[in-house]
Amino acid sequence: MTAQRWTRRDFFRSSGLTAAAVIGGPALLTACSRVDDSSGSATSATAETGADPLARFREAGTIKVGVANEQPYGYRDKSGNLTGEAPEVARAIFKSLGIDNLEAQIVDSFGSLIPGLQSKQYDIIAAGMFITPERCRQIAFSNPDYAAANAFLVAEGNPKSIMSFEDVAKGDAKIGVLEGAVEKGYAESSGVAGDQIKVFPNQNAAFKGILAGRVDAIALTAVSLRWTLQQQYADEPLEVTESFVPVVDGKEQTGAGGFGFRKEDTALREAFNAELKKLQEAGGVLPLIEKFGFSATEVDKAAQLTADQLCAVS
Known part of the structure; x- marks a missing residue:
């Protein structure tokens, strides 16, 4: 890592979460969903505590993602669709992993994302979150997919x-x-x-x-x-x-953003990183996010960095 320290946001404060919505395919929010799923389904983030969830997410074809309602990183459009930089990249990567549906939890504020992940309200954070050493002490991150000033x-x-x-x-x-x-x-x-x-x-x-x-x-x-x-x-x-x-x-203090995972979900994060690298090397990230105002500059800069570099204290 260079002398630069790449950051986005500071520590998060706990706050309540809003209702969830199921999305998939074209990302239409089709139905509300309980976060504290008591049915014991394979998609519940609370199931099989301690086990890496990648296999069961593949079997179920669904994964829960936490999203902040911040444009253009992740938000509902006027038609009720969940879209934005992070959901579009996540959707492409999870489809390549055999997980076709995202079950999205829209939070009230950006500050509630890490607490929600830690309390297993959802399985990853897909909100354009900057990777910082402080946050890396709380959760694990994918490699970055964009950088911004x-x-x-x-x-x-x-x-x-x-x-x-x-x-x-x-x-x-x-x-x-x-x-x-x-x-x-x-x-x-x-x-x-x-x-x-x-x-x-x-x-x-x-x-x-x-x-x-x-x-x-x-x-x-x-x-x-x-x-x-x-x-x-x-x-x-x-x-x-x-x-x-x-x-x-x-x-x-230039920032680079990625996706947040619980620290124990190692295989899930490594599989995500592998697919992200393929997408970056194929030039596939920019076509997904340029409609949200991102350019090759933000995408190319991120591809030169890793989460390990960004998590290191400079």
Whole structure:
């Protein structure tokens, strides 16, 4: 691993989960599903505790995935379909492993994903989660499938000239971050005062917050901000700044995202990694996610990294 430390979000806080929905094939959310499945089915994440689940997932043809409702990483579209960068990549990989259906658990906030995985609400996290040393102490990760820089969502014309966290620290601007996100840590490490930081539970709340004048900027990945602005708020007087790589203690904090697994599910993660590598070498990742605003730059950079590198403390 180089001197760079690749991060996405900080530790997660526990919170409740919403109802699940079964998806497969074209990814249509077709039915609600209990998470605490008491039927003893082969797809239950609580079944056969201690056994690696790959074989039984193949037999059942279904696996449960935890997804945060954050565009463009994983979300429901207007027709009720589950889509986004992470679900589309996961769907392709699991189909190659003989698992045709994803049973998706949509969580209330990004911060509830790791607790949900640890408590066996679902079997993997498919939410574009950045791989960090802190998170690696809690769960295991696949190798990354994308990398992304940060940016700010600001009012048109960027009246407070916010281009970096240091700019915020030097002035009186207030910024919004998502619950459980690394951007809060970036801001604090750059000298932004606590009363200048507003934490929002999700992406939609953050966008509404800046429109209501509660904050002057929203800090998130550039891909996420540009996609959401284009898809949902194109008529609003907002813009996204140029992307940048935050620097903390002299080290660049560029992020690379992957899929989260419980530490004991070794064979499942290794099989997933093997199929991901095949997909990357065949040039198959970009066609799946470029419609969500990702480019060859994000895909190619991720293919040069491994989870072991990203989990290492620099």
